[in-house]
Amino acid sequence: MKKWGVLWLVLLLAMAGFGLVLPGNDAWAQKTLRIGELAGLTGGIAPYGSQLHNARLLAIEEINSKGGIPVGSEKCKLQLVHMDAGPPAEAIKVFERLLTVEKLNLILDGAYSSVEYALAPVLKAKQAIVIWSGGNDPGTTVGVPNAFRNHFDGGTPFAKVNEAFLKKMGIKKISTYGQQGHSDFKRFVEEHLPKVPGFSVLSSDWFPFGEKDYFPVLTKIKNLKPDAVITHGFFTDGVPLMKQAREVGLFPGPLFLHQFAAAPLMMDEASRKVWEGSYEVLVSSLAGAAEPPPKSKKFVDDYLKKFGDRGLGGWAEVGYDSVYILAKALEKAGTVEDIPKIIKALHDLTIGDIPQLLQDYKPGKIFDAEGQAYPKIVVMEWKGGKQIPVFSDYGL
Amino acid sequence: MIQVLVNGLVNGAILAMMAISLTVIYSILRVPHFGLGGIFVWGAFTAYFAVTLWNLNFLTAVLIAAGCMAVMGVVIEKAAFKKLRTATEDAMFVSAIGVLITLENGALLLWGEQARSIPVPQLDYIFSIPGVLRLPAMRIVIFAVVALAILGLHFYVKKARMGKAMRAVAQNRVAARLLGVPIDRVASYTFALGSAMAGVAGALVGTAFTFTFDMGSMSILKAFVVVVLGGLGSVGGAIVGGFLLGVVDSFTLTFLTSEYKNLVSFSLLILVLVFRPSGIFGQRLGRPQ
Numbered sequence: 079m080k081k082w083g084v085l086w087l088v089l090l091l092a093m094a095g096f097g098l099v100l101p102g103n104d105a106w107a108q109k110t111l112r113i114g115e116l117a118g119l120t121g122g123i124a125p126y127g128s129q130l131h132n133a134r135l136l137a138i139e140e141i142n143s144k145g146g147i148p149v150g151s152e153k154c155k156l157q158l159v160h161m162d163a164g165p166p167a168e169a170i171k172v173f174e175r176l177l178t179v180e181k182l183n184l185i186l187d188g189a190y191s192s193v194e195y196a197l198a199p200v201l202k203a204k205q206a207i208v209i210w211s212g213g214n215d216p217g218t219t220v221g222v223p224n225a226f227r228n229h230f231d232g233g234t235p236f237a238k239v240n241e242a243f244l245k246k247m248g249i250k251k252i253s254t255y256g257q258q259g260h261s262d263f264k265r266f267v268e269e270h271l272p273k274v275p276g277f278s279v280l281s282s283d284w285f286p287f288g289e290k291d292y293f294p295v296l297t298k299i300k301n302l303k304p305d306a307v308i309t310h311g312f313f314t315d316g317v318p319l320m321k322q323a324r325e326v327g328l329f330p331g332p333l334f335l336h337q338f339a340a341a342p343l344m345m346d347e348a349s350r351k352v353w354e355g356s357y358e359v360l361v362s363s364l365a366g367a368a369e370p371p372p373k374s375k376k377f378v379d380d381y382l383k384k385f386g387d388r389g390l391g392g393w394a395e396v397g398y399d400s401v402y403i404l405a406k407a408l409e410k411a412g413t414v415e416d417i418p419k420i421i422k423a424l425h426d427l428t429i430g431d432i433p434q435l436l437q438d439y440k441p442g443k444i445f446d447a448e449g450q451a452y453p454k455i456v457v458m459e460w461k462g463g464k465q466i467p468v469f470s471d472y473g474l
Numbered sequence: 475m476i477q478v479l480v481n482g483l484v485n486g487a488i489l490a491m492m493a494i495s496l497t498v499i500y501s502i503l504r505v506p507h508f509g510l511g512g513i514f515v516w517g518a519f520t521a522y523f524a525v526t527l528w529n530l531n532f533l534t535a536v537l538i539a540a541g542c543m544a545v546m547g548v549v550i551e552k553a554a555f556k557k558l559r560t561a562t563e564d565a566m567f568v569s570a571i572g573v574l575i576t577l578e579n580g581a582l583l584l585w586g587e588q589a590r591s592i593p594v595p596q597l598d599y600i601f602s603i604p605g606v607l608r609l610p611a612m613r614i615v616i617f618a619v620v621a622l623a624i625l626g627l628h629f630y631v632k633k634a635r636m637g638k639a640m641r642a643v644a645q646n647r648v649a650a651r652l653l654g655v656p657i658d659r660v661a662s663y664t665f666a667l668g669s670a671m672a673g674v675a676g677a678l679v680g681t682a683f684t685f686t687f688d689m690g691s692m693s694i695l696k697a698f699v700v701v702v703l704g705g706l707g708s709v710g711g712a713i714v715g716g717f718l719l720g721v722v723d724s725f726t727l728t729f730l731t732s733e734y735k736n737l738v739s740f741s742l743l744i745l746v747l748v749f750r751p752s753g754i755f756g757q758r759l760g761r762p763q
Contacts, residue, residue: 283727295728298728298729325600327602
């Protein structure tokens with residue numbers, strides 16, 4: 079019996095020597111902090127949600143390769159626990175699961191405004207923090223103290239940038255054609271545009287998700303002879319829309335200002351061609367531009383190396399920034415559990431605190447009192463299958 | 475105005491094609507085959523792969539889509555409807571919905587959810603009468619293919635031996651069986667014919683516009699509106715109903731509202747059901763006591 083006991087002891091020591099039984103040094107010393115992600119990986123949002131998710135993985139990899147983030151007396155590595163948000167009703171269940179089953183209280187989102195609207199009342203009653211990086215509707219942070227958004231404000235600032243650009247281009251008569259179900263665009267069309275002095279809205283039309291035949295409405299718009307057409311929705315519907323605008327003889331003609339958040343690497347070459355000569359405004363990142371600034375260039379190179387050359391667009395940098403913003407707030411708060419303290423740290427964050435940020439945020443504090451950030455909104459022109467920045471502003 | 479009318483007629487041609495496929499199966503076998511929405515989707519995918527993977531020309535791709543969907547139609551008939559032949563239409567309707575869901579979700583699992591378009595660069599030009607009309611070549615092809623399909627169906631049902639058998643079954647299934655008409659074969663041919671037409675419609679839509687795995691549900695619902703509008707079981711009614719709804723949609727979108735396009739077409743369905751329950755070309759039925 080004694081002989082067997084000695085033998086077991088020798089075996090255990092040998093296994094420990096090979097690192098099979100006892101945890102390694104890192105694991106003893108370091109905690110892993112799990113961050114939830116309500117990802118938009120299926121449905122119309124998928125081309126946007128996937129790039130956001132990938133960029134977050136990239137940011138987390140960078141942070142972990144440098145040893146993680148210091149929180150209080152210890153250093154934490156980060157781990158992203160993602161779940162697909164699905165449609166709004168489904169998203170509430172997924173969100174509850176992240177909070178209760180996965181026991182996560184720090185959540186990043188990659189969905190769209192309708193999902194955020196559904197979640198905001200639920201979130202308000204929870205001891206958790208969410209940083210919205212998907213949708214742009216400002217109403218989803220207002221009155222929700224634990225909700226923040228590092229994507230641009232799709233309300234007044236966005237409307238002002240559209241307005242300033244259209245005025246710069248000498249536009250007076252406007253037609254709009256947007257996808258149904260985008261509350262921010264509906265407000266833009268019905269509340270903002272008609273009140274802008276000097277603008278006359280000739281028509282406001284809508285198409286459902288997955289519309290196929292845009293000919294009738296494009297024919298109508300052609301007959302109205304507007305100076306500009308503003309479009310909005312998921313870019314997968316924008317491609318056939320623009321193709322048919324050319325077929326019906328509407329474009330080239332009036333200025334087309336798209337709110338599709340489309341970027342060259344999100345689509346194939348044939349699709350890129352249909353946008354030629356039109357403008358994209360639903361973006362606050364230069365990652366998709368023909369010549370991104372140096373910090374974005376490094377990010378783009380790393381992204382393409384890791385995830386291939388399909389899918390990168392303007393949402394990726396928003397996702398990347400969200401990780402660094404949360405990481406810095408945790409570091410400053412010195413806790414991962416005290417939610418009010420982390421909320422305060424998020425409100426106190428300034429641009430200078432986080433040199434890794436890729437979007438060009440308004441100088442000073444990152445978030446306003448309602449938890450909204452103000453990255454510069456950019457207008458890009460489609461030229462030779464690429465996007466060239468032609469105008470940008472904070473819209474303040 | 476001519477542009478608006480032609481826009482509507484192109485859309486109407488596709489609606490008519492779908493409605494005819496639904497009508498053929500319903501009028502002969504009394505099966506409300508909503509699963510044709512799924513066939514419509516698979517037809518588009520088949521043509522897409524024929525063009526993009528096998529580098530076949532558009533016409534061959536359409537024929538392959540028609541052939542493959544005909545075979546699929548027969549398989550579906552054997553698997554989902556044969557045992558229900560004596561069951562009520564309600565039971566067959568439930569089975570048809572099951573087929574639709576299975577086919578659409580099968581396409582989602584196999585090929586994903588991204589929107590695709592069948593590339594046909596040879597048809598990439600526009601017919602134009604300045605100031606009056608602009609019509610992409612593909613839309614003219616839609617007219618031509620639908621017209622050919624309708625003519626082909628007409629001659630097949632009137633002249634071919636199996637076509638005559640189909641008419642016999644449609645008139646009186648029991649009498650046809652007593653006279654030696656092989657019901658099983660007629661059912662297979664009918665499903666093959668209807669499914670081939672739905673497959674062709676899918677290939678046309680996939681080329682002229684874009685297609686996704688879930689486009690079948692709304693399309694088959696619209697085709698159903700057309701069928702009711704034209705008169706349940708009437709091929710002529712399906713053709714007229716298809717073009718009528720296409721034109722109504724086009725005028726609604728251009729001159730009334732784009733936000734409530736479907737509201738207008740489905741309201742039209744309700745109006746027809748209220749004032750002429752048998753549809754435009756359907757036989758007048760007495761009110762049930």
